[in-house]
Amino acid sequence: MPxxxxxxxxxxxxxxxxxxxPQSAGWRHVGFAVHRLxxxxxxxxxxxxxxxxxxxxxxxxxxxxxxxxxxxVGGRGSVFEDKAPAAVYVPAGAAWTVTARGPVExxxxxxxxxxxxxxRLIDPARMSREVRxxxxxxxxxxxxxxxxxxxxxxxxxxxxxxxxHWSSYPPHKHDTATPAEETALEETYYHRLDPQQGFxxxxxxxxxxxxxxxxxxxxxxxVMVPRGYHPVGAPHGYDLYYLNVMAGPKRQWIFRxxxxxxxxxxxx
Numbered sequence: 001m002p003x004x005x006x007x008x009x010x011x012x013x014x015x016x017x018x019x020x021x022p023q024s025a026g027w028r029h030v031g032f033a034v035h036r037l038x039x040x041x042x043x044x045x046x047x048x049x050x051x052x053x054x055x056x057x058x059x060x061x062x063x064x065x066x067x068x069x070x071x072x073v074g075g076r077g078s079v080f081e082d083k084a085p086a087a088v089y090v091p092a093g094a095a096w097t098v099t100a101r102g103p104v105e106x107x108x109x110x111x112x113x114x115x116x117x118x119x120r121l122i123d124p125a126r127m128s129r130e131v132r133x134x135x136x137x138x139x140x141x142x143x144x145x146x147x148x149x150x151x152x153x154x155x156x157x158x159x160x161x162x163x164x165h166w167s168s169y170p171p172h173k174h175d176t177a178t179p180a181e182e183t184a185l186e187e188t189y190y191h192r193l194d195p196q197q198g199f200x201x202x203x204x205x206x207x208x209x210x211x212x213x214x215x216x217x218x219x220x221x222x223v224m225v226p227r228g229y230h231p232v233g234a235p236h237g238y239d240l241y242y243l244n245v246m247a248g249p250k251r252q253w254i255f256r257x258x259x260x261x262x263x264x265x266x267x268x
Contacts, residue, residue, distance in 0.1 A: 056073050
């Protein structure tokens with residue numbers, strides 16, 4: 001099993017600062033990359049057999065996907081801004097180019113696909129918002145590409161967890177295909193912190209503890225969740241943002257709480 005924490009590196013010619021591939025992760029479905037682009041700089045991609053969701057986390061970009069053009073996508077100043085991102089869905093096999101208008105942070109989320117469907121702009125107005133949990137378990141969710149929207153494998157969501165709060169909590173997992181009870185989904189967490197010098201804590205563990213890692217997360221890190229429960233804690237004073245990418249054999253999110261801690265969810 002590779003190290004579950006993936007750290008950013010200096011940008012390459014494509015502006016890429018971080019990448020998780022099925023090969024590097026040792027799994028089958030989820031791919032994830034981050035590009036930090038300067039004004040006028042372009043990132044390009046598109047793979048046979050893999051669909052993509054291009055999420056403009058911050059800044060504004062012109063996006064070409066297949067034969068479609070989407071000028072001026074995005075506009076958010078920070079991932080912590082109370083505003084939905086903009087995103088473009090790209091079917092498997094279609095080439096894409098993202099050209100920055102000023103500084104841009106771009107997330108590239110990929111998963112297996114056959115090429116079904118067509119490129120489309122994912123309207124920020126269609127990204128539903130949820131408030132989950134209560135008290136120090138409260139967090140704020142935006143559904144970028146949920147299972148109610150067309151795609152072949154990808155599920156994409158972003159979450160803000162205020163400082164002093166917990167998220168993905170009570171601990172839950174989705175690593176077993178049990179009809180109507182749980183789906184098997186690989187997952188990545190892309191973490192950002194405000195202020196940037198902060199840290200967060202994520203634990204990834206299984207019932208039998210064959211996997212049991214506690215990870216100190218810094219700004220810009222990815223945590224890979226191949227299986228097991230995966231709660232996250234944000235220390236006092238530091239708000240936590242994360243972007244989740246999930247994919248598996250069935251495009252549905254059904255999770256199971258850790259039975260030891262499920263009483264927390266049931267508490268009135």
